[in-house]
Amino acid sequence: MGIGISVRGLTKSFGAARVWEDVTLDIPAGEVSGLIGPSGTGKSVFLKSLIGLLRPERGSIVVDGVDIMQSTARELYEIRRLFGVMFQDGALFGSMNLYDNTAFPLREHTNKTEREIRDIVMEKLELVGLQGDENKYPGEISGGMKKRAGLARSLVLDPEIILCDEPDSGLDPVRTAYLCQLLIDINAQTDATILIVTHNINVARTVPDNIGMLFRHKLVMFGPREMLLTSDEPVVGQFLNGRRIGPIGMSEEKDEATMAEEQAMVDAGQHAGGVDDVEGVPPQVVATPGMPVRKAVERRRARVREMLHTLPPKAQQAILDDLEGDTASVGAQRR
Incomplete structure (x- = not known):
């Protein structure tokens, strides 16, 4: 099983x-x-802090029992070996x-032979x-292929934690769906801990166990995906529905007077922009048939209980509905 990360009181400024x-x-x-x-809320900064590329001023980040905020250079080097970063x-x-790009971490951090490296x-x-594209160079391939190559490189050391920084950026919806399915399948195969930073509403709603x-x-x-997807927080609703009306502005957050004016427009029947409101908790992406059972599913159910x-x-009800649906499904299969 992958390794959890405990973050406490983390504060970062530039x-x-x-x-x-x-x-x-x-x-x-x-x-x-x-x-x-x-954009601009520091999601990528958070990822870089988790692996020690950036150093927050206060707080702790505990990985495998080691607080990387207090670790020595040698300890940090060893902790980073647990991570794969896309x-x-x-x-x-x-x-x-692409072959040499993918082989790079193995050549840098292991003593494996070239035969062993080639197999991996x-x-x-x-x-x-x-497969079949290993001799191509980054300048010869599409953006989606570059992302997949970056993912392959992040996996060669069999990391227990995989960090994905906006894996969907620059991809069309179909390629994004394939990449998300791939991440779920990798979790099923390796049981690695995966953290995905994304702006993509559909990815956020359908892929993670927790958001x-x-x-x-x-x-x-x-917390559990149901907590955010059923939230009454205005900023959550605005973001998940891609609406113009709400606390998030073009360049910064809006003041209370602006928000009140916008709400008055909505009350008067003017459209808020974005998609129609999406209610409820959509089904989560599941592992491809033939993949191992995703162990995270049952662990998560036990934890949320x-x-x-x-x-x-609302989150409680959504979780109970999901648990009852699973029970009914199992009963039907037994009959």
């Missing part, structure tokens, strides 16, 4: 500009979690073909659908 403060959450081991929020643009070396590289390239949201320098919430009484009523 000079006088506060990115976020007092971020506290537990990313469950072996599950798929998502982090959403408007960057927004793939972060491929332009002078290397070809396995990972096949996993992401790039968090950053806004106004704070973590608005983090224990915390059910602490969640808002």
